[in-house]
Amino acid sequence: MSPRHAKPRFTSKKKCLTGLIAGAVTAGAAATTVVTAGPALSAQASTVSRPAVHQVAQKPAPGTGKAKHARPAGDDAHLNVHTVAEQKQKKLPTAADVLKLAESQVGTTENATGGSKFNQWFMTTPYAKAGAARDGGSVSDYANASWCDMFVTWVGDTLGVKGMGGDAFTPSHAKWFISQGRWGSVPKPGAVVFFSWSGGGVDNIDHVGLVVKDNHDGTIQTVEGNTDDAVKVRTRNTSTVVGYGYPDYPQQ
Numbered sequence: 536m537s538p539r540h541a542k543p544r545f546t547s548k549k550k551c552l553t554g555l556i557a558g559a560v561t562a563g564a565a566a567t568t569v570v571t572a573g574p575a576l577s578a579q580a581s582t583v584s585r586p587a588v589h590q591v592a593q594k595p596a597p598g599t600g601k602a603k604h605a606r607p608a609g610d611d612a613h614l615n616v617h618t619v620a621e622q623k624q625k626k627l628p629t630a631a632d633v634l635k636l637a638e639s640q641v642g643t644t645e646n647a648t649g650g651s652k653f654n655q656w657f658m659t660t661p662y663a664k665a666g667a668a669r670d671g672g673s674v675s676d677y678a679n680a681s682w683c684d685m686f687v688t689w690v691g692d693t694l695g696v697k698g699m700g701g702d703a704f705t706p707s708h709a710k711w712f713i714s715q716g717r718w719g720s721v722p723k724p725g726a727v728v729f730f731s732w733s734g735g736g737v738d739n740i741d742h743v744g745l746v747v748k749d750n751h752d753g754t755i756q757t758v759e760g761n762t763d764d765a766v767k768v769r770t771r772n773t774s775t776v777v778g779y780g781y782p783d784y785p786q787q
């Protein structure tokens with residue numbers, strides 16, 4: 536079963552702590568702005584237009600440890616080539632990356648007291664402190680609380696996904712996506728999907744997971760934490776879906 540959400544002040548595990556902290560955003564990979572230099576001057580043009588640069592012994596500037604010297608013509612262009620190459624190596628996480636990591640956790644179960652490795656991790660993060668301050672209670676209340684959104688938060692934080700946020704209370708998580716303008720009704724792969732078993736709006740959200748695919752038959756395939764006390768791949772009827780939050784994945 537997938538128990539209902541709960542805030543940290545509740546001690547009963549039957550209340551599900553899911554939902555990203557309003558305003559808390561897991562930082563994604565930092566974007567780098569690259570200014571492309573124009574083509575370097577040819578050796579002949581350089582000789583005609585400017586005096587040759589004489590290489591001198593490079594001595595660190597006092598207190599900086601940095602060499603103080605003139606750079607030859609074309610050196611800036613050379614540096615920009617390396618900057619572009621480095622940026623290409625820093626791939627932003629995609630929906631496929633998120634699903635691969637989430638599915639690698641299938642079979643992970645909770646312990647005898649109702650907690651999991653995701654609970655233990657969550658309590659070490661700023662998300663837990665912010666959630667406890669917002670909702671009441673203490674960080675320790677998360678130890679054995681329902682962990683479906685802690686699992687989603689762990690996946691996003693581990694990969695550094697932009698626009699995924701982090702929380703354990705599902706309605707707050709959903710409201711955060713809404714506030715960011717990243718909320719909708721289309722089950723895209725990698726989207727964060729919010730469920731309500733009894734119907735109703737955002738305030739009635741019970742559970743959360745990640746969309747694997749749209750089956751195009753009124754159901755979706757998902758990967759979820761804290762479903763039957765484990766991480767599992769499930770098939771869900773879209774009639775139970777309140778909405779979808781869309782992380783900021785790069786276009787593929």
